[in-house]
Amino acid sequence: MMMATATRTYRRAVITGPRQITFDEVGVPEPGHGQVLVRVAAAALCTWEQRVFAGIDTWSYPLVGGHEFAGTVEAIGPGVAQRLALGDQVAVAGLRRCGECWACRRGYDNICDNAAGVTREPGKPWGPSGFSEYALVDGYQIYRYPKPVPPLEAALAEPLACVLHDVKRFTPRRGDTAVVIGAGIMGLLHVAALRSSGAFIVVSEPDSVRRAKAVEMGAHAVINPSTEDYVESVKLHSEGVGASVTYVAIGAPPAIEDAVRAAAKRGVVSVYASVHPRGTQIQVDPNIFHHKEVILSGSMAQDHEDFLDAVWSIANRTVELEPLLSCVYPLHELEQAFEAAARPDTYRVFIAPE
Numbered sequence: 001m002m003m004a005t006a007t008r009t010y011r012r013a014v015i016t017g018p019r020q021i022t023f024d025e026v027g028v029p030e031p032g033h034g035q036v037l038v039r040v041a042a043a044a045l046c047t048w049e050q051r052v053f054a055g056i057d058t059w060s061y062p063l064v065g066g067h068e069f070a071g072t073v074e075a076i077g078p079g080v081a082q083r084l085a086l087g088d089q090v091a092v093a094g095l096r097r098c099g100e101c102w103a104c105r106r107g108y109d110n111i112c113d114n115a116a117g118v119t120r121e122p123g124k125p126w127g128p129s130g131f132s133e134y135a136l137v138d139g140y141q142i143y144r145y146p147k148p149v150p151p152l153e154a155a156l157a158e159p160l161a162c163v164l165h166d167v168k169r170f171t172p173r174r175g176d177t178a179v180v181i182g183a184g185i186m187g188l189l190h191v192a193a194l195r196s197s198g199a200f201i202v203v204s205e206p207d208s209v210r211r212a213k214a215v216e217m218g219a220h221a222v223i224n225p226s227t228e229d230y231v232e233s234v235k236l237h238s239e240g241v242g243a244s245v246t247y248v249a250i251g252a253p254p255a256i257e258d259a260v261r262a263a264a265k266r267g268v269v270s271v272y273a274s275v276h277p278r279g280t281q282i283q284v285d286p287n288i289f290h291h292k293e294v295i296l297s298g299s300m301a302q303d304h305e306d307f308l309d310a311v312w313s314i315a316n317r318t319v320e321l322e323p324l325l326s327c328v329y330p331l332h333e334l335e336q337a338f339e340a341a342a343r344p345d346t347y348r349v350f351i352a353p354e
């Protein structure tokens with residue numbers, strides 16, 4: 001069953017400081033009990049890695065980033081419960097789920113107490129390891145594709161699962177107005193996931209290129225919040241009713257305040273994007289909650305069921321991802337990939353080790 005030996009080496013990219021990347025050659029590990037070695041086919045650059053590279057998050061060095069990735073099974077350790085074969089195409093859910101904490105036992109394994117439970121040794125590279133030729137993961141983190149999928153789309157299982165988590169928690173009814181605030185990759189994935197809901201999809205986004213992309217992805221109407229009054233525009237697009245569900249896919253406190261003001265009776269506002277810095281305050285009139293029974297909530301990562309759903313949706317092409325694939329770089333050009341990812345005209349930028 002084993003193919004990997006310690007004599008072979010592989011390359012991985014380590015972000016060691018702001019705008020600093022080094023490339024390590026390390027021994028290919030043998031998977032231990034319950035572990036699977038994945039050969040990475042493609043990994044996407046997400047906000048977290050971009051913040052680490054830019055020097056905004058200084059807490060994660062030295063990081064082997066890449067939490068959105070997919071590849072093939074290279075070696076299987078003893079005691080892996082799931083049926084896997086060498087060469088199987090798989091996506092990896094980097095999030096750890098302990099199975100024992102209160103949240104896990106309630107079925108909320110996306111907000112596991114021990115999700116960040118990695119033991120980090122000072123100075124030693126750590127991380128999800130998509131920016132690498134191989135990644136060693138636990139069997140429960142592996143999701144097998146039931147049929148072959150293009151490698152870049154396969155790597156988007158993680159962000160799609162996060163978006164499906166949000167849309168499944170707060171599902172609009174047919175004919176409802178659903179608003180997505182922000183047409184970055186996460187907002188656009190919301191549009192893709194909402195397409196089959198029967199809701200009237202409105203996207204609010206100041207950038208004209210991104211608004212056009214939102215329409216291409218299936219938005220029925222767009223708002224430019226820098227020139228139009230957001231609350232009035234939402235009313236206009238909903239026959240005066242307001243938004244039944246609003247997904248705030250940008251970390252902007254005023255957008256959350258506006259979304260609460262533009263909510264329909266019993267409307268839900270979901271804070272999908274995190275807001276930096278922590279401790280940021282918003283101001284809303286509490287009477288909106290009393291008089292209109294509006295709910296202000298949020299969404300965090302994905303649970304195991306969302307991941308299954310994402311893998312199934314990608315394999316069966318029920319969610320369109322192709323317009324979001326911007327460009328792909330070899331591993332040794334990770335720095336150029338970060339530069340491309342920082343441009344406003346890109347959505348998802350990928351690393352493909354081979």
Ligand SMILES: [Zn+2]
Nearest residue numbers: 046047068159
């Ligand atoms: Zn991500």
Ligand SMILES: [Zn+2]
Nearest residue numbers: 098101104112
């Ligand atoms: Zn847990």
